[in-house]
Amino acid sequence: MDFQHSAKAQDYIQRVRAFIRDEIEPIEEDYLRELHSRENKWVVLPIIEELKAKAKAAGLWNLFFPNEEHGVGLSNLEYAPLAELTGRSFIAPEVFNCNAPDTGNMEVLEKYGTPEQQEQWLKPLMAGEIRSAFCMTEPGVASSDATNMQATAMVEGDEIVLNGRKWWSTGIGHPNCKVGIFMGLTNPDAPRHQQHSMVLFPMDAPGVTIERMLPVFGHYDEPYGHGEIRFDNVRVPAGNMIAGPGRGFEIAQGRLGPGRIHHCMRLIGMAEKALELMCIRASERTAFRKPLVNLGGNRDIIANARMNIEQARLLVLKAAWMIDKVGAAGAMSEISQIKVIAPNMAQEIIDAAMQIHGGGGLSDDFPLAAMFAGARALRLADGPDEVHRGLIAKIEMIKYKAHMAHD
Numbered sequence: 001m002d003f004q005h006s007a008k009a010q011d012y013i014q015r016v017r018a019f020i021r022d023e024i025e026p027i028e029e030d031y032l033r034e035l036h037s038r039e040n041k042w043v044v045l046p047i048i049e050e051l052k053a054k055a056k057a058a059g060l061w062n063l064f065f066p067n068e069e070h071g072v073g074l075s076n077l078e079y080a081p082l083a084e085l086t087g088r089s090f091i092a093p094e095v096f097n098c099n100a101p102d103t104g105n106m107e108v109l110e111k112y113g114t115p116e117q118q119e120q121w122l123k124p125l126m127a128g129e130i131r132s133a134f135c136m137t138e139p140g141v142a143s144s145d146a147t148n149m150q151a152t153a154m155v156e157g158d159e160i161v162l163n164g165r166k167w168w169s170t171g172i173g174h175p176n177c178k179v180g181i182f183m184g185l186t187n188p189d190a191p192r193h194q195q196h197s198m199v200l201f202p203m204d205a206p207g208v209t210i211e212r213m214l215p216v217f218g219h220y221d222e223p224y225g226h227g228e229i230r231f232d233n234v235r236v237p238a239g240n241m242i243a244g245p246g247r248g249f250e251i252a253q254g255r256l257g258p259g260r261i262h263h264c265m266r267l268i269g270m271a272e273k274a275l276e277l278m279c280i281r282a283s284e285r286t287a288f289r290k291p292l293v294n295l296g297g298n299r300d301i302i303a304n305a306r307m308n309i310e311q312a313r314l315l316v317l318k319a320a321w322m323i324d325k326v327g328a329a330g331a332m333s334e335i336s337q338i339k340v341i342a343p344n345m346a347q348e349i350i351d352a353a354m355q356i357h358g359g360g361g362l363s364d365d366f367p368l369a370a371m372f373a374g375a376r377a378l379r380l381a382d383g384p385d386e387v388h389r390g391l392i393a394k395i396e397m398i399k400y401k402a403h404m405a406h407d
């Protein structure tokens with residue numbers, strides 16, 4: 001077993017690290033300060049487009065696509081350390097056109113989209129000209145179970161009619177968010193996993209109303225945000241159906257393979273950043289005439305953080321390697337395992353880093369509070385911990401089927 005990254009990955013690691021160090025880190029604080037000082041925060045500041053153009057020119061663009069045609073031909077395993085680096089920053093994922101939910105939506109369009117859908121939506125998404133949203137979760141039903149969705153996507157002649165209410169649609173507040181993927185009920189009489197379809201809708205279609213933006217711990221994550229949307233008889237052409245009627249559940253499962261572990265890769269970077277801030281603060285600040293690091297159990301906290309990051313990183317890499325080798329379906333247990341472990345690990349380390357920072361840790365003077373909100377949200381987004389644990393146990397118990405007593 002070789003723990004070294006490939007020569008190609010190492011080259012990209014150097015380049016992405018240098019770009020983040022030289023271009024992103026020096027402006028990030030000013031960028032966030034300026035955005036937050038604006039009355040209207042749902043805007044793209046010019047620096048973002050400038051950085052995107054520079055990243056594109058440097059060949060650091062769409063790094064997540066594991067093929068030469070759309071990306072730069074990095075495998076999921078090779079992409080993992082790059083996503084980790086971008087996880088240290090709030091804006092780096094977008095600068096490299098590798099941010100959620102666009103990556104997952106691009107993967108869907110690449111895998112299941114028709115040539116027309118790819119021309120209309122995948123091309124501008126890959127160029128970073130537009131942004132997108134994924135609208136599955138509904139306020140009215142337990143959405144951890146994708147088969148529960150009640151919003152409808154009914155085929156009427158050469159049109160599809162969308163009705164219902166969605167919430168937690170990430171990215172819907174972005175001024176360049178031009179398209180969404182809607183998951184709706186098409187045939188309630190079909191078998192449970194073939195009742196729903198995925199349909200593309202333009203954000204400006206008549207009948208699409210963003211009713212409100214939802215805060216996460218009081219913050220709105222501008223300019224992306226998470227919205228609640230009402231769909232009132234939204235009519236789109238039948239050609240907007242992705243893959244075909246009844247294939248929504250299948251696409252939802254496929255979409256969340258690589259996309260889920262991209263979040264995990266970034267969470268490793270976020271945890272690294274929190275540990276770094278923790279160590280610096282604990283070294284520089286003194287109390288009771290000692291550096292904070294030498295008080296109480298603070299060295300144990302640092303050691304535990306290092307051990308937990310290393311363990312999680314190895315599992316992220318294993319899950320990425322398995323997706324490359326056997327596909328997302330064959331890596332279901334590993335994907336779910338890391339989807340539970342990574343946000344919990346990051347949340348715990350960020351929490352410890354906030355504690356070492358004292359009151360300041362909870363303010364916006366440090367990125368820790370926002371990072372905490374991000375890690376905490378990822379214990380729900382793309383499926384709550386409990387649902388993933390359920391799947392891991394289900395796969396584990398297959399080995400013991402012969403022993404199972406009847407319920």
Ligand SMILES: Cc1cc2nc3c(=O)[nH]c(=O)nc-3n(C[C@H](O)[C@H](O)[C@H](O)COP(=O)(O)OP(=O)(O)OC[C@H]3O[C@@H](n4cnc5c(N)ncnc54)[C@H](O)[C@@H]3O)c2cc1C
Pocket residue numbers: 101133134135136137138141142143144145167168169170171216226377380381382383384385386387390
């Ligand atoms: C910041 C953020 C961004 C998001 N972005 C998007 C997005 O872009 N698009 C989108 O469609 N959705 C998005 N979501 C929604 C997210 O995917 C859902 O919140 C999640 O799937 C859970 O659905 P729910 O909220 O309806 O919770 P419910 O389904 O009501 O579940 C609530 C709780 O019930 C328990 N539970 C559920 N099932 C089980 C089980 N099998 N075993 C044990 N306990 C269980 C768990 O504790 C779970 O947390 C986002 C959420 C957040 C917080």
